[in-house]
Amino acid sequence: MNDSAESAPKRPDPQEIRGFQHFPGWLTAREQAALVAQIREVVTDAPLFSSMTPYGKPMSVRMTSAGRFGWVSDRRGYRYSETHPSGTAWPTIPPMLTAIWNAVSGTERQPECCLINFYPEGARMGLHQDRDEADFTQPVVSVSLGDDGLFRIGNQMRGGTTQSLWLRSGDVMVMGGPARLTYHGIDRIAPGTSTLLPKGGRINVTMRVVT
Ligand SMILES: O=C(O)CCC(=O)C(=O)O
Numbered sequence: 001m002n003d004s005a006e007s008a009p010k011r012p013d014p015q016e017i018r019g020f021q022h023f024p025g026w027l028t029a030r031e032q033a034a035l036v037a038q039i040r041e042v043v044t045d046a047p048l049f050s051s052m053t054p055y056g057k058p059m060s061v062r063m064t065s066a067g068r069f070g071w072v073s074d075r076r077g078y079r080y081s082e083t084h085p086s087g088t089a090w091p092t093i094p095p096m097l098t099a100i101w102n103a104v105s106g107t108e109r110q111p112e113c114c115l116i117n118f119y120p121e122g123a124r125m126g127l128h129q130d131r132d133e134a135d136f137t138q139p140v141v142s143v144s145l146g147d148d149g150l151f152r153i154g155n156q157m158r159g160g161t162t163q164s165l166w167l168r169s170g171d172v173m174v175m176g177g178p179a180r181l182t183y184h185g186i187d188r189i190a191p192g193t194s195t196l197l198p199k200g201g202r203i204n205v206t207m208r209v210v211t
C-alpha cells in the first residue's frame, strides 16, 4: 500500500451529459499548477492573440496554439494554420496535455492541435460546432483551468433545448462519438472562483486531431 503524497491520484469516473464525457476534477491542485507552468511556456513562445471573426468582429477570447497546427480566425475564415500570426511554427504540445489525451481520448491517434483559449472576465464563446477537422471520428478533449465557466450544450443541429453545467478548474471533457458535432459554447465565466491564475480568468485547452 502506498498512500504517500506522490502516489498516482485517483481519477474520477466520467459523467455523461448529452454524449459528452465530463470528468470533474481530473487534475489535482498540484497538477493544475504544473500544467499552467507548461502552458505559460507555450504562451511565451507563441503569444496569445485576438482573432477577428470572418464578419470582422473581434472575439472576446484570446488564443494561441501548440502542436503541428494552430487554429486561427480572420477575414479569410476559420482555419488551421501551421504558423502563428507572427509567422513562426507553433510550440510542441505540453507533455501533461498529451498524457491527458492518452488517458481519456480512446484513440491511437495523437493530437495535432492544442488550442489554448484565455477568457478574461466578460468573455464568452457562442454556441458552435467544431468542424474544421477532417475526421469527426476523432474526439476533441478539453481541459479547464482557473475560473469556472458556464458550458452550454445543445444539439447536433442548431436550435432545440440546451443543458448547462459549470466547468471547473481541473475538469476534463471528451467531446466524441455521436456528440462530436454537438453545438456547445461558454455563456460566461464566474470571476474569483479560482485562485489558480494570479490575475484571474479562465484557460480552456482543446486538443484535436486535424488531418
Ligand atoms: O472553453 C471551452 O470550454 C470550450 C472551448 C471550445 O468550444 C472551443 O475552443 O472550440
Ligand SMILES: [Fe+2]
Pocket (backbone or CB within 6 Å): 128, 129, 130, 184
Ligand atoms: Fe468548440
